[in-house]
Amino acid sequence: MTARSTTMNPGSGSATAPRPAAGGAGDAHGPPPGLEALHTRITEWFSDEARDLPWRDPGCTPWGIFVSEIMLQQTPVVRVLPVWRDWLQRWPTPADLAAEPSGAAVRHWGRLGYPRRALRLHAAASAMVAGHDGEVPTTHDELLALPGVGAYTAAAVAAFAFGRRETVVDTNIRRVHARLVDGKALPAPALTAAEMKRAVALMPGDAGLSVRWNAAVMELGAVVCTARAPRCVACPVLDACAWVAAGRPAPDHVPKGQAWAGTDRQVRGAIVAVLRDAEDEVPRSVLLDAPVDLLQGGPSTVALTPGPLAALHGLQAPAEQLERALTGLLADGLAEESEGGVRLPG
DNA sequence: GACTCGTGGCC
DNA sequence: TGGCCAAGAGT
Known part of the structure; x- marks a missing residue:
């Protein structure tokens, strides 16, 4: 040919x-x-x-x-x-x-x-x-x-x-x-x-x-x-x-x-990662008060870092953003509230 | 139509 | 190093 x-x-x-x-x-x-x-x-x-x-x-x-x-x-x-x-x-x-x-x-x-x-x-x-x-x-x-x-x-x-x-x-x-x-x-x-x-x-x-x-x-x-x-x-x-x-x-x-650092998507992703890796529910206070470390160790690292909201480093208004992200996840059905905290929908 | 929604590898 | 990109869909 x-x-x-x-x-x-x-x-x-x-x-x-x-x-x-x-x-x-x-x-x-x-x-x-x-x-x-x-x-x-x-x-x-x-x-x-x-x-x-x-x-x-x-x-x-x-x-x-x-x-x-x-x-x-x-x-x-x-x-x-x-x-x-x-x-x-x-x-x-x-x-x-x-x-x-x-x-x-x-x-x-x-x-x-x-x-x-x-x-x-x-x-x-x-x-x-x-x-x-x-x-x-x-x-x-x-x-x-x-x-x-x-x-x-x-x-x-x-x-x-x-x-x-x-x-x-x-x-x-x-x-x-x-x-x-x-x-x-x-x-x-x-x-x-x-x-x-x-x-x-x-x-x-x-x-x-x-x-x-x-x-x-x-x-x-x-x-x-x-x-x-x-x-x-x-x-x-x-x-x-x-x-x-x-x-x-x-x-x-x-x-x-596409912007990424500091976006709601980043926070949502981190929260879902925590819920996915948790065996059971995660207390809401832990999720919001000991936020995931979003910036340390690169994009693939998601870990609970006990400490103040300042652990979010450069993120602006992290408390509000965490609340907003969690609310969004609940609304989307990606997470569920139970008596003991937040978990994947069961 | 313009936005939002995850993640990680690559040039 | 970091912006760009990957078999899109829903609002």
Whole structure:
């Protein structure tokens, strides 16, 4: 298969890179020339280079795939792997998880981050038991109705667990499309309607191929067409990339960075970490008067440090913030008050 | 739309 | 060293 030196632009947006004179991909004249070649080259690359992930095993259940998709939201694969294995061994079916209190889900979520996802995963399992005969639902709309499942996850599970032809759009796919088709370094901060339309236009018509295409483009974005240091030398469609053809221009917008030190999120995370590591309830006074040491020893260190609120170092108004963070956690169902103190929901 | 919501590794 | 980033969802 000889590489072709054309760039792709199936969308109708502005284009500066040379491309075949073709109508928009959504018109009645079929896909633009070269699209099938892209399908072939990227899916063949995927066949050769795909990482061996357990949720990609043909024997993986829809529940295993569902769990992986929730855990992978905003969380790197390497950190998900051990937690996913433990989770599936502990709770092999939705009913197994639904039979536990939600606090057990939060506890075994470990340090994956965004622990409300554990809560929603537990709620989704309960919904599967209550309304889907204990099975993961198979359609996009049914999946979308589950807690913690948005457009991406609904499409991904329908595609990867049930072989459906869905337009999957995640951050990796958006970045690949932005570069390969648009010639831009990065996609817009938020998913746009135009992007979604273009993703639809790029989809193979065949269901089986569409599933491989979705997985392959996602993988390409994850391991080759990465955000910071793309490994273009390993790219199967380097010669077709509009961004490379344009001389790899810099991003035209500045990412707005996420503050962390001193935020409520940091305090919430520290409190949940204490509750998770505690066998039982933690007295409220201990939680608030002997706050977790947030700044000593780096981000992974969370320990009770007996002492005044000044232990919070640079944090402003720590007492108020602790109260606010705890109130938020209680409101979110991530923590519960009991007579003896605060604990994970049981 | 703009915000919020965890965590840890990396360039 | 530290800002940036990771298979987003909900409000």
